[in-house]
Amino acid sequence: MGPDAETLAAAARQAERLRKDGNECYRRSRFGAAIDAYTERNDWQKVEEDSRKALQLDHDSVKAHYMLGLALLQKQEYTEGVKELERALDLGRGAQPRSYMVEEIWQELSKAKYLLWEQKSTKRSWELQSLKEACEMALKGKFVSDASKTEGFLDELAKSHLEQVNAVGQVFQKAAEADTPAEVPDYLCCKITLDIYRDPVITPSGITYERAVLLEHLNKVGKFDPITHERLDPSQLVPNLAIKAAVQAYLDEHGWAYKWD
Numbered sequence: 001m002g003p004d005a006e007t008l009a010a011a012a013r014q015a016e017r018l019r020k021d022g023n024e025c026y027r028r029s030r031f032g033a034a035i036d037a038y039t040e041r042n043d044w045q046k047v048e049e050d051s052r053k054a055l056q057l058d059h060d061s062v063k064a065h066y067m068l069g070l071a072l073l074q075k076q077e078y079t080e081g082v083k084e085l086e087r088a089l090d091l092g093r094g095a096q097p098r099s100y101m102v103e104e105i106w107q108e109l110s111k112a113k114y115l116l117w118e119q120k121s122t123k124r125s126w127e128l129q130s131l132k133e134a135c136e137m138a139l140k141g142k143f144v145s146d147a148s149k150t151e152g153f154l155d156e157l158a159k160s161h162l163e164q165v166n167a168v169g170q171v172f173q174k175a176a177e178a179d180t181p182a183e184v185p186d187y188l189c190c191k192i193t194l195d196i197y198r199d200p201v202i203t204p205s206g207i208t209y210e211r212a213v214l215l216e217h218l219n220k221v222g223k224f225d226p227i228t229h230e231r232l233d234p235s236q237l238v239p240n241l242a243i244k245a246a247v248q249a250y251l252d253e254h255g256w257a258y259k260w261d
Helices: 003-027 031-041 044-057 062-074 078-095 100-149 154-175 211-220 241-253
Strands: 200-202 208-210
Touching (some): 200 211, 200 241, 208 211
Antiparallel strands (some): 200 208
8 A cells, every 4th residue: 555545544544533533522521622633623514414314303502502603604704603602602501501511602692693793893884984985086186177167266175175175084984983993881890700791691780790600609609699788588689671681682783892902
């Protein structure tokens, strides 16, 4: 067997090993290891097929929705991939809000939504710049035409032209603000993590926290409010739907806030 044949055989054995490793990790819910194995082998088609089969048996499988979402993202089917990750996140929060799996899903979802925003933002930026240049060219053409027909008063005409150009610039600058990163408003951020809320809950004292972070505090530190120190039990936590809706509205408008570290 020549060197080329040996290389191909070794590659085939490696691919088969990775396939088996990925399948075994997937069955045991070792998501990180499964993802690594499937990614190295580039076998996301297999992930998609297995996940769809799993969902036929269990529509509420966090694992299946999550893996299907990742597979679709690998195929650059971002919209459908995001939908699957969102479903996995909702199911995961309902079952085990403190689970590492919920955090893992959120990280992947944030990356996907950021990439979606980045694509749309780049397109919007190009369109705005093209339109701005067209408007400026039109104003310049009008100025040249008016100047050729006007005797005297050129200073006033030039001043009016400059004011129009500046006004156009301000309009386009305002239009681009939503795609310009800035500080996220404090009321949309957890008082413990200082990060934007993902799953906000409100305590009897009226203070809102990130659910997973507060549950960890209650479990490891003590059953009391981190700020007021009043006694607090997990059963007293209520989803802050108003803040959650405000966060989603903000993220929909400012997709850069999905940026991960």
